[in-house]
Amino acid sequence: MPELPEVETIARGLAKRVIGDVIESVWLGSKPEPLKSPAKEIAKVLEGSRIADVQRVGKHIVFDLDRVVRTPPSAKKKSSAKGDHPEKAQWVVHLGMTGRMLVNDPTDELAKHTHLVATLKSGRELRFVDPRRLGRLSVAYGFEPGGKEPLDVSLQDFIPLFRGRKTPIKSALLNQKLLRGVGNIYADESLFRTGVRPTRKAASLKKDDLARLHPAIQEVLREAIKLGGSTVSDYVDSDGEEGFFQLQHRVYGREGELCLVCRTPIKRVVIAGRSSHYCPKCQK
DNA sequence: ACTATGTCCTGCGAGC
DNA sequence: TGCTCGCAGGACATAG
Structure with missing residues (x-):
């Protein structure tokens, strides 16, 4: 469905509404197709992360996440343990043909084919809906898809x-x-x-x-x-x-x-x- | 390395 | 009304 202008519009809308917000919890549906990264990793990286920025890269929506990686107390005394430290991660969303990324009120009816709901500290929800399941969700640490940005290329x-x-x-x-x-x-x-x-x-x-x-x-x-x-x-x-x-x-x-x-x-x-x-x- | 083709999915409208 | 068919903004794997 969405090409560069649609993804740009979506990313700008998301940026206005969720930058600075914190993802408190993540619900993932049972269909595995939309997940490019393991479900466990997506949930782990998203939960507790602050959304620092939202950008379009090609046809991808990229959420820049600030998160604190907590070292379990049991590991703290070992020499290899770094202790609590900040980590940069990215939540990368590709909408495929029919994907939608929506900001909802929790009271809004859950659309059919909702595959992810991220509950935000502000009380709102980020929802990923995709009937054909050609969209993909993943987490990355330095996302770079290749290709030139058409609006930037000389x-x-x-x-x-x-x-x-x-x-x-x-x-x-x-x-x-x-x-x-x-x-x-x-x-x-x-x-x-x-x-x-x-x-x-x-x-x-x-x-x-x-x-x-x-x-x-x-x-x-x-x-x-x-x-x-x-x-x-x-x-x-x-x-x-x-x-x-x-x-x-x-x-x-x-x-x-x-x-x-x-x-x-x-x-x-x-x-x-x-x-x-x-x-x-x-x-x- | 490049290129053509098939496949992944569900839903909708056209035509019968 | 109900069925089948073709088509849909995308990207990959695979085979040549």
């Missing part, structure tokens, strides 16, 4: 990402090891604004194509963030609010409808198993 660093790649440019844009955060909607929208067909081999794009693609991606992502992301079927932010960028989509989800520039019907093809939309006249 043109100089952007151009070589596609050198020698025979895969369609659409697939390359979805490859999180190259750029982290671009997904199906924003790949299609960026390529439309660039005038490049999604089926073109990545390596076939000339320097001037890439010099247009680079700002097009950033423009689309920035505009989408401004509008709170795209709600196609069920995306909502941490307050349960929908986004509005879907009203600005020029090709995504518009198969058979007329191109807003040239009135040619928008085409849909499947690339790497994903629906891809383009204008056959505007995109070469």
